[in-house]
Amino acid sequence: MIAIAVVAALILVALKMALSRKEVSETEEVRGPMIHMSGIYSIVRESPRKGLAALRPDETAIRRFLDGINEDINGAPIRYSEREALVKYWKAQVELNLQEIEKGDESGAAFYYYGYSWPCPVCNEFVAKGNFVTREEIYNYPHIIPPFHLGCPFMLNAHHGADIRLKGGTSESDMAPFFDGEKPPPIPDWINVVSLPAGAGK
């Protein structure tokens, strides 16, 4: 009788163990992909600083290029002070764009849209104000981070939430995806020089 009770107790314990193991494995199955996903999330949100630096000319290359030209794409002469302003503006814009993405990562930006302080004659046909990109697209193609060329006023702005109307805009058509498929559209070459408006980059 005692033996039967012991066996029954053992069976119960074994069943309970099997059940609890099943519970654990179910939890692991659920937890597994979540860890995987959060891993991707953190990689995507790594600062594009290094990746971008590897794709863009450094200050020496920019100065060397500017020393070799006398006028911008519109045929306007580039004086020495304007050369300096272009270099300074380029560096400041690179930093501003990177900081915007880094801040957006901290605050959980939904996506980023392009804007500018004044219309750009070079980027005009490539990208429009309000075109937006996802963080994953920036991660995969860091060269879509402005400035695109010397004297380029384009900026990425972090956007929060699902409302895709531009600030002050009235229609939803103000914003449209920049990508038309998997690959990014073409972007102007950095050697296109546009003189800065008076006062900018000084």
Ligand SMILES: [Zn+2]
């Ligand atoms: Zn531009």
